[in-house]
Amino acid sequence: MSLQSSGRWLASVEFCRACSALSSNGAAMTIRTTPRVLSIAGTDPSGGAGIQADLKSIAANGGYGMAAVTALVAQNTQGVRSVHTPPASFLTEQLTAVSDDVCIDAVKIGMLGDSEVIGTVGRWLAEVSPAVVVLDPVMVATSGDRLLAAEAEEALRLLLNQAHLVTPNLPELAVLLGAAPAADWQEALAQGRELSRRHGVMVLVKGGHLPAEDCPDALVDVNGRLAGEVVEFRSGRVRTKNTHGTGCSLSAAMATVQARTGDWTESLKEVKEWLFGALVRADELEVGKGSGPIHHFHQHTPRPADRFSTEVWERTAGIRAEIMELDFVRQLAAGTLSEAQFGYYLAQDARYLNGYSRALARASALAPTEQEQLFWAKSAHNCIEVEAQLHREWLAGRGVQSEQGPVTKAYVDHLLAVSAAGSYAELVAAVVPCYWLYAHVGGELYDRYKSAGAAGHPYGAWIETYADEEFAEATRQAVAIMDAAAQQLPEQERERMMAAFEHSARYELHFFDAPRLYA
Ligand SMILES: Nc1ncnc2c1ncn2[C@@H]1O[C@H](COP(=O)(O)OP(=O)(O)O)[C@@H](O)[C@H]1O
Numbered sequence: 001m002s003l004q005s006s007g008r009w010l011a012s013v014e015f016c017r018a019c020s021a022l023s024s025n026g027a028a029m030t031i032r033t034t035p036r037v038l039s040i041a042g043t044d045p046s047g048g049a050g051i052q053a054d055l056k057s058i059a060a061n062g063g064y065g066m067a068a069v070t071a072l073v074a075q076n077t078q079g080v081r082s083v084h085t086p087p088a089s090f091l092t093e094q095l096t097a098v099s100d101d102v103c104i105d106a107v108k109i110g111m112l113g114d115s116e117v118i119g120t121v122g123r124w125l126a127e128v129s130p131a132v133v134v135l136d137p138v139m140v141a142t143s144g145d146r147l148l149a150a151e152a153e154e155a156l157r158l159l160l161n162q163a164h165l166v167t168p169n170l171p172e173l174a175v176l177l178g179a180a181p182a183a184d185w186q187e188a189l190a191q192g193r194e195l196s197r198r199h200g201v202m203v204l205v206k207g208g209h210l211p212a213e214d215c216p217d218a219l220v221d222v223n224g225r226l227a228g229e230v231v232e233f234r235s236g237r238v239r240t241k242n243t244h245g246t247g248c249s250l251s252a253a254m255a256t257v258q259a260r261t262g263d264w265t266e267s268l269k270e271v272k273e274w275l276f277g278a279l280v281r282a283d284e285l286e287v288g289k290g291s292g293p294i295h296h297f298h299q300h301t302p303r304p305a306d307r308f309s310t311e312v313w314e315r316t317a318g319i320r321a322e323i324m325e326l327d328f329v330r331q332l333a334a335g336t337l338s339e340a341q342f343g344y345y346l347a348q349d350a351r352y353l354n355g356y357s358r359a360l361a362r363a364s365a366l367a368p369t370e371q372e373q374l375f376w377a378k379s380a381h382n383c384i385e386v387e388a389q390l391h392r393e394w395l396a397g398r399g400v401q402s403e404q405g406p407v408t409k410a411y412v413d414h415l416l417a418v419s420a421a422g423s424y425a426e427l428v429a430a431v432v433p434c435y436w437l438y439a440h441v442g443g444e445l446y447d448r449y450k451s452a453g454a455a456g457h458p459y460g461a462w463i464e465t466y467a468d469e470e471f472a473e474a475t476r477q478a479v480a481i482m483d484a485a486a487q488q489l490p491e492q493e494r495e496r497m498m499a500a501f502e503h504s505a506r507y508e509l510h511f512f513d514a515p516r517l518y519a
């Protein structure tokens, strides 16, 4: 930690009561590989929030977790049923039992419940002055239930001065300032600055409650402890209802990583990446009927091998349904498609295959194994052959003009952009939909055509080509390569694969619809 970023708590040096080593303010200088982190918070017997979430979060981020209970909360993923607060004197006993014995590297404070508990924690902090104190000013659970008595809000404001970092969500930030909740991110940052100014504390402003496509977070400090007043990190917004305990987990992780790295900016960068992964894989846990927990140990739990393809296939179900409803697909199966539209489709297909072949050649160049290199090289070669065959057997004599259409251009441009700037995994995800959707749509078309009685069908010879077992086998291989490429990838990279696949799938949809618009 640099002297600048360690800030005001380096001002005085004290000794740890537990081990007589230089502690608190001084100990901020010592970076621990496995920091000893104490959570002071309420409980959640369903394990997603409060102390239970904190302990998982601390362990998942490389710390040794400890916990002193402020309140026993009967709650689950659906809501809070009741709260039992043990006598404040017993909280003091818990806290001193730990601090008399263990050198504490960081403290995370969560639910406090009432002003008596707040006072107890405040006095203990003043005595022990831990090197890292992260305060999550818990007021209301995700379910909407109150976790802080209204009359305790002022006491909580006073406690802010004893924290190094405070992590309010947007409604909590507003209550702490006595203002209305911020309506957008700029207003949220302004409120963060104001809180930092009033209480001399660093604020982690969180964008989880904003109705936005992404999820920004920012460290805000007007007292010069960061490189700028605002240090922002953005991630995508994960589409899941399982966000119970996200704030608890984030603040416990920040306390842990800060004690490990000594750098707030570095800590938020690392924690946000971890939290994003925990949200992406939250649905795997299947805990409870309400807002379930996040997957704290996602980095330590391997995904099932076929997971990426299963997930991306589910995500694109809507696109497939739209394809099957297109006039082009219905009319091709029924044999009522106009010759002009069919010709346009074939000509664009030939155009497309030329560009697609180049993307496949690039995948071959990037492939990590000879086997994959050969697979993509063969596929690139096949595309050129099929293109030539299309011209020879299907287009010659049809008199179709074959300039590149707008959809073909957009699709090929997308593939070439990923070829030029994307990773191997991303490129593989971008090229697979052409195989997979073609095989899928072809299979359905073939079934429809057969069940309608094939005799006299004007496009029968074309539809028969869909039943090619060699192509089906190549599709299975391409999907297996994609799954292998997705294994062990960091979550952000995996999301880029998802996006590349989805874009291509959408272009497949538009490609099938283009003859109706442009033929
Ligand atoms: N759907 C989501 N996708 C990605 N990140 C999220 C999502 N929801 C919340 N977060 C992140 O989780 C953390 C907690 O956010 P927030 O919901 O604002 O606070 P709280 O859980 O305290 O109400 C923040 O880092 C926020 O950016």
Ligand SMILES: Cc1ncc(COP(=O)(O)O)c(N)n1
Pocket (backbone or CB within 6 Å): 041, 042, 043, 044, 049, 050, 051, 073, 075, 110, 111, 138, 140, 141, 142, 147, 243, 244, 245, 246, 247, 248, 249
């Ligand atoms: C004991 C306790 N502390 C905090 C929360 C807030 O949880 P969330 O992060 O979902 O708002 C909770 N539900 N229970």
